[in-house]
Amino acid sequence: MAESVTITDNRTGESIEIPISNGGIAASEYRKLLGDIWFYDPAFIQTAACSSSITFLDGDKGILRYRGYPIEQLAEKSSFLEVAYLLIHGELPGSDQLAEWTHEITHHTFIHENMRKRFLEGFHYDAHPMGMLVSAVGALSTFYPEAKDIFSIESRKKQIVRLIAKMPTLAAAAHRFYVGMPFVYPDNSQNFPSNFLSMMWKTAEHRYEPNPVLAKAVDILFILHADHEQNCSTTAMRVVGSSHADPYSACAAACAALYGPRHGGANEAVVRMLGEIGSYDNVDDYLARVKAGEVRLQGFGHRVYKSYDPRAKIIKKVADEVFSITGKNELLDIALKLEEVALSDEYFLSRKLYPNVDFYSGLIYQAMGFPINMFPVLFAIPRTAGWLAHWVELLDQDSKIARPRQLYVGPDARDYPG
Ligand code: CMC
Secondary structure, eight states: OOOOEEEETTTTEEEEEEBTTTTOOOOOHHHHTTTTTTOOTOOSSSOOOOOSEEEEEEETTTTEETTTTHHHHHHHHHOOOHHHHHHHHHOOOOHHHHHHHHHHHHHHHOOHHHHIIIGGSSOOOTTTTHHHHHHHHHHHHHGGGGGOOOHHHHHHHHHHHHHHHHHHHHHHHHHHHHHTOOOOOOTSSOHHHHHHHHHHHHHSSSSOOOOOOHHHHHHHHHHHOOSSSSSSSHHHHHHHHHOOOOOOHHHHHHHHHHHHHTTTTTTHHHHHHHHHHGGGHHHHHHHHHHTTTSSTTTBBSSSSSSOOHHHHHHHHHHHHHHHHHOOOOHHHHEEEHHHHHTTTTTHHHHHTTOTHHHHHHHHHHHHHHGGGGHEEEEEEEEHHHHHHHHHHHHHHHTTOOOOOOOOSSSOOOOOOOO
């Protein structure tokens, strides 16, 4: 059977045969026949906007791999910094490379004092930490003007290290400001997740010692959130990056995309939903409202996964380990019952709605003491590695500026009245 499609223009009777390559057909071929007819695909549902060798995802089979490595193996055997290196460089680091990478990241965690004292402290006292993060990441570009030199390999490397290293510092600073606690400087003697927990929770002690189980859980959650191919924020990164903006500005756009409840805000929405349901006994009533189209079941469904999200499976295991230290999140019983009932209900089965990564991550973060408004911020820290991997790939691909077409449906030309 030929691996191609044939398209016929019924207006002229002309046909063109287009080969199928890597599961898609090239729009440039289609254009040869139908140049003036646009594909209408507003949410990119049927459109591949790029080729990428970073993350493989099979939504029907529930498979997720970074650079070919299954997410289950990375979560079990790797660390977030190793995964960040893998995503950006394409290969796992050797031990010397990992040591150098870890040293570099660890020694770029500090932020300019003006960023903390003048910029972050200028926010309204109750500013949402994700709003602060979006702005702070964009503002970093003004501290590193050489970042505009995006085709200098040296400069690129430097900005990548800075962004990965400074995200936890900015994230914790936003939280400390929100709760009125003094800023905690990074502690270079701690590993990546422990340093973040130290900046979040340190009070009067000389050195903050995080519980190793909780630090490991944060590291695994960071691995699971590090990349997810062309999601909304990564697409934002690539679109803005295609204009050759500096990486901080592109990353700020990606953060902004992640702020929305349909994307990085979903775990926040899950916890709020579970709180609203309130008790185990109210689950059936809530599901009836979901089926009536009155509300959405937050943390369920995914544009790509049409079976169980593999990240959700790993997270469920992490949740048990975290709850053994923190005590069980009281919303867990409601979540488990929701999952059990939904997965045996025709409405959810027929629409292939399964728990996604956010169904349980919010419960873990809440049990660890993170306030709900920090959830999207916790997502942004590791996703920065994925965004940067896509940004580098995009620049290496010699891509054109992203500029889709539109179908104009407004009024015809008309005269200004009077
Ligand atoms: N609860 C109830 N019904 C749903 C849900 C849900 N969570 N998600 C989809 N549906 C229904 C939807 O009403 C539609 O039904 P019908 O065919 O009768 O009209 C059908 O399933 C298809 O839904 P869709 O809206 O066309 O699917 P989509 O691919 O556009 O949306 C989604 C994907 C993630 C935005 C959506 O499933 C959703 O809103 N889920 C809840 C929010 C959420 O958990 N988001 C986190 C995604 S994972 C983290 C990330 O990668 O960012």
